[in-house]
Structures are given as structure tokens and as C-alpha cells.
Amino acid sequence: MNQQVGIKSVIRALSPITKGILCIGFILMFSIFCKMWLVAFNLNLFIILLCFYLKEDAIGLIVSLKRIWFLLLFVGLFQGFVGKSFDLFASLNAIFKIMGIYLTATLYTRISTQNELLYFWEICFKPLKLFGLSSNELALTMVIAIRFMPVFIDEIDRIRIAQIARGAKLTRNSIVSAINFMPLLIPILTQAIRRSEELADAMEVRGYVADRPRGRYKSYKLCGYDYLAFLVMFITLALLVWKMMS
Template sequence: MSEINFGKYIALSSFVHKLNPVSKIFFVIFLIIETFLISNWLYYIIPGTLLVIFMLGSKIRISLYFEDVKKLWFLILIIFLLQFTSGVNLHNLFNAIETVLRIIIIVLLSSIFIRTTRPVELARSVEKGLILIRVRRSLSRDISMTLVLVMQFIPVLLKEINRIRTAQMIRGSKMSRGIFKGLQTVISIMIPLVISTIRRAEQVAIAMESRRYGMYDNTTSYYKSEINLPDVVVIVLSVVLLILPAVLSKLLIK
């Protein structure tokens, strides 16, 4: 936990960062849907190639993306083993590999989106999307604000846990792993963490109240969200990728 960077936005100047969050949401959702519609191993070349292009185009170190996958290794292992509940055979092995491959693609897509999109832009896009599906404007704003606060606070809380743990060790506290001693260790970390979280929540509440959050129904955005030509290309490409497996399957059958 010395380097907390899971799901953290990295500010760089790349074409992926400059894309509108709406177009990136289209790309991520449609590509995830496509991975579940794929029935032939050869079709993974298309989403895999686009995934590599977006990873390289973001100018973020490739190792950071695979660190996000590595942090979910236990979940991936459990899903892999669950595929053999009906027996160990070659068919289940291929199914397990395909399921893990889909999960890795989903994690990498989510990592690209989160690391290249500012939380404020993401929240604003979610708010606009909810308004489009006829959700009340005030409720849409509250949901988007909750989302951005969660995304901002998770790395902060992880870093706070690491700070408290280091402070306890400097004071001579031993971080034991036994059942009872481990419980004491958790309590010694959780109590300062809860107090610190309450203080941060109070500071955020005061800041929001001083800015008169929620007082007006019709609000404006500081950042303008515009759909440019690259965004249109990404959205069209996402739609084409969604229908491509079905078209290729019909052509191969003929």
C-alpha cells in the first residue's frame, strides 16, 4: 500500500484524455457488450487491438493498467475455478480461459476510462445521461455528486489507512496477523480512520453548503462538454463493433 494509484486519474495530454466522457462511455459499454457476444476466438483480435491502441494512446504506462488487473487476481482466480464445478475437462478449461479473458478486457477498459477521465467530467456526464432518461434533475445531480465523492475519497481513505498504519508502527505497535491480535490491530487502525473520515465529511459538507449546493434547481457547469469529430468517430466505431460479430457470423455461416 505504499503506492496507492488504483483507479486514480492521471493528468496527461493525449487524444484519449481529450475525448468527451460520453464517447468514452459509449466505447467502454459497447466493447464490453461485444466481448460477451463473441462466439469465436478470432473475434477477440478486434477488441484486443482497439484496447492496445487506447492504452498506448493514453500515454500512461502499460504497467499501471496491468497492476489494476493484478490487484483483482483473487477474484479472477475464483471465477476461473468456478468454471470447473461441473467437472474438469477440456471444454470447461476453454470456458474458464474465455471468462478470464473477458474479465481482463473489462478491467482494462474500466481502467482506461477512469484513469483518463476527470471525476468532475465523469459526474457531469452521468448527470446528463440520467436527465436524458427522464430522471429528476436534482436527483441526477445528487447521484453524480455522490459518484464523484466516492471516486475521490477511495484513494484518500486508502492513503489514510497507510498513514495510520505507519504511525502506529513508529509508536511501537506490532501489526499482528493472528485472529485476536489481528483484531486489535484492525481496531487500532479503524478508530483513527473513522474519526478522520468524519472530519473530512464535515469539511466537505461545509464546503458544499458555503457554495449553496442544492439550493437551485437549474445549475450551470463550469466545464463545457462538446462533442467533436474524434468523439463522433469513437461513437460510430463503438456501434460498428457492437454489430460486427453478428454480421461476421452470418457471413461465415453462408
């Protein structure tokens, strides 16, 4: 969920609007149009190969799947046992769909800066202004929520280091260590809120007011690669729809 810095690739140079639409488009493809496991598998393969081709961290992306292995296993088994006997293809289809959604979302957040995410979601939320809601505040809340997970993971890591630094011998048993960790969840949340308050103060003292109109340092324009990306997405979508209809 964290932005990866220090990599230059075509996909990163795309406009935030293109990145956002591609992300939503692929998530829709996985959720609605993938009716066969082979199609879902091929789409996953396409994303991974694209990452290799564009010199993105494809290995890191694949390794990140270990975070959701339990979810994949659970969904696979659940979907497989829906019928009278175990349906392997239905199980694989469910697994590859979840995997695809996860890879798309992870790739999207990895290749987008905070400002790019904010820019796209602000545009998405603009119609809500009709109901008196601030699109900027909603977008900011959403981006902070996305970026909050790595902070949360960092906080857990900090506490683990703080525990070892106190000379405490931590158990190797993951279940016992998870139980020992439960009482610390409330302080972790409290500290995360405290840090967010500090961040809010820091932003305000630098003159940030969410609902004030302001300009942008960087203007985002669509270029040739954006149109190419849309073309790839629409061809893929058309193929999927055709496959579903036939």
C-alpha cells in the same frame, strides 16, 4: 479508480459523453457479446495497445490487474469446473471478460475528471427527474462513490504509516496483519464519514447547493475524434455481433 493527471492524449480530449458511452459499450461487449476466449483476449489486447499508442500509462494499467488476481483466479477455476471436466477455454473466457471490464472501467476513471464524470452521469440520470429524483445529486453520489476507493486506500496507507511512526513493529505475515487490521475498519469508516462531512461543509460555505440550477465553466462539444471513437466502437460491436451470429 483515481484520475491520472499530467498526461495529454487524444482519448482524454474526447467529450465526457463519448467516454461514458465507450465505457458502457465496451463493458457490454465484454459481458454479452464475447462468447469465445480469443475474442475477449483480442479486445483486451486492443485496449492495451490503444493505451500504448495514445501514450497512456499502459504498463500501470496492466500492473493494476494485480489488485484483482484473486478474483480472476477464482472466476477462472469456478468457470472451468462447471462441466464434468475442466474446460480451459471457458475458464480463459471468463478471466478475459472480467479483465476487460476491469481495464475498461479503470481506464475510464483514469482519463476522466470529476466534472466529466458528473456531466455524463447527470445526463444519464435525467429521466429520473420524471419521478421527482434529482439527477445532479444522484450523479454526484455516484462520482463520490467511484472516487471514494482511492480515499479509502489512502486512509489505510496513512494508518500503516501512523503505526510504524509509533515505533510499532508490523508483522510481515500478511494473514496476521490482515487480522490485526480488522478492528481498525470501523474507525477508518468513521473517519472517512467525518472527512466527507468536512468536505460537504467546505462545499456549502462556498455556495454549493446541489439542486440549484447553475451554469458550467466548461462546455463539452463533440468533435471529429468523438465521431471516430464512435465509429471504432460500432465497427467492433458489429464484428462481435456478426461473429456471434455466424
